[in-house]
Amino acid sequence: MTISQQRISTCRVCGHGGFVPVILLPGMPFTDQFVPKERIGTEFLADIEIVACKACASVQNIHDTDMSDYYRAYTYSVQSSGFARGFMKALALAVKQRFLSHIAHPVVLEIGSGTGEQLQDFRRLGCRVVGVEPSRKLAEHANAQGIKTIEGFFDGSVCGRAALGEESFDAIVTSYTFDHLPNPGAVLRGMHAMLSTSGVLVIEVHDLDLICRRDEYCLFEHEHYTYLNEGTMTSLLRRYGFAVETFTLLDESVKRGNSLLVVARKCSVAAGENAAVNVSEELAALGSLGRSVAEGIARLDEWLTLHQGKRIVAYGAGGRGVMTIAALENHAILSAMVDKNPKGAGLYSPKSHLEVFGIDELGRQRADLVLVFSYGYFPEIVAEVQERFGYQAGECVSMLDVLSGTVE
Ligand SMILES: [Zn+2]
Missing domain, CATH: 3.40.50.720 (NAD(P)-binding Rossmann-like Domain)
Known part of the structure; x- marks a missing residue:
């Protein structure tokens, strides 16, 4: 497995240069690269350097790490826990009832759809569904279960409308994948183009505020590029033409630990530079x-x-x-x-x-x-x-x- 790293020079969110340091964890591995005895010492290790943008306060990883081989080989547990299944069911039901009930057969796209379990729940509720998943094994599993899944990364190259077989989508859902995207802005632009008029975007990531409250530094990983909270998420979405509908779609008891779950609606015009955070306050909080x-x-x-x-x-x-x-x-x-x-x-x-x-x-x-x-x-x-x-x-x-x- 070849892994290469590069430092970014401009903010992943707003494109401006200039970062302040937040956290440095020296010589850290991937979360998942367990090794047999004879290969001990061959695993990938590099500094995890977390910074914040001086212009928009978005917290991010300073390195791009080419993990395409890693994700392609990824075969995390095929069976989700009872708790995770409960969350998926509740999410599908809440999104369908609250945002898609006026559409006869809404079309739902999931980015990072894994084995297709979440999409199964949407399909049971009468939706047409398509998934995009970089791991070949997981994508094959999903297709075998009848969930149409395109194998690849959602970075523009894989996701022409033709490949997905739909004109537009009424909802795009992505759970714990959005923070793995090196260029979230470009992806949001793509999602905006693919959503129907007033379609909704449902994103779940780790909540930076909750990570901070518990000092859970273990969540700063090579695999995670951005670390958002309600404020920086709202700013990012506005910048690319989405208006936040809610951060409280589901009760805390249903969500996994550290979850930031947002639903945002596509707007016709981007609000541009209209920030939802006080940048100097955010940066001061990150110092501690x-x-x-x-x-x-x-x-x-x-x-x-x-x-x-x-x-x-x-x-x-x-x-x-x-x-x-x-x-x-x-x-x-x-x-x-x-x-x-x-x-x-x-x-x-x-x-x-x-x-x-x-x-x-x-x-x-x-x-x-x-x-x-x-x-x-x-x-x-x-x-x-x-x-x-x-x-x-x-x-x-x-x-x-x-x-x-x-x-x-
Ligand atoms: Zn920025």
């Missing part, structure tokens, strides 16, 4: 983010030092665990990683090189402490580890509590 991330990393490192000599096992080999651990100086104090669905046997986490096991490992070899990275499920995880392997509640520690300094 860099400091508090560094403090969070230091607290995790101190906690590990404090418990050095014990067998400490990390629970959760998702992006959160991989990236949080990769940024730590003392990651070698950890003994192993466990996950409910490990990617395969005999794999090691990128950079930190922890062997990844199924959770049965907690029974085979007793840990003194279980550091839980999938903290959203902390109570369930503690209950299961107690019940199945006889651990005490105090032997499980939430990463979030260590990060915020509320646990010794």
Whole structure:
């Protein structure tokens, strides 16, 4: 896999030059590049450098990383969790009822459509659907399920109307893909052209404000180019001719952690430079983010030092665990990683090189402490580890509590 990187010189959102530094995470891996023992040390590592635009305050990755090979080979779990399925159903229903109910057979396009599960929900509600997905495996799976899916990147090259087979779309939906786009403006221009008059755009990304509230630096990834909040998202959409309809389409309880879900309607004329944020206020707030991330990393490192000599096992080999651990100086104090669905046997986490096991490992070899990275499920995880392997509640520690300094 060849990976090349280039620094950008102008803002991904507004095109102006000039950045202020926000966060620097040295020598970081991809979230997903687990390696077998014989390939340890061959994984991609590079600095993650997050900056903010002086002109529009949009937070972004300073590097373009050519990840086309990485995405093409991407085969993340084919089966979504019950929670994710519930979200998709609720999203399809809410979009259909609130924005498409006046159209007999609305046409819905999804960018980054994966295995087509979200589009299945729209189809069940009477929509015609098309997906675009860069991973060949996932696109093949979707097509086999009867969800028309074009294999490729939504960057203009793949997405002529002819390829998609529709004149225009009544809704374009994209969940946790928009922040992977190096040039969001160009993509929005394309979406604007493809939407029907007063068609809607539904975008879900990580909410920068929520990332900041919890100092979740693990969400700053090579794979993520932009980090938006309500203000910068509103500005970006306005710039390309969309008016925000709502940020509260779904209740918080239905959405995944850190979700920023926006619905915007296509307008005839772009509002241009009409910003929705106070740039100097945004930039001042970002100044403290860099400091508090560094403090969070230091607290995790101190906690590990404090418990050095014990067998400490990390629970959760998702992006959160991989990236949080990769940024730590003392990651070698950890003994192993466990996950409910490990990617395969005999794999090691990128950079930190922890062997990844199924959770049965907690029974085979007793840990003194279980550091839980999938903290959203902390109570369930503690209950299961107690019940199945006889651990005490105090032997499980939430990463979030260590990060915020509320646990010794
Ligand atoms: Zn900008």
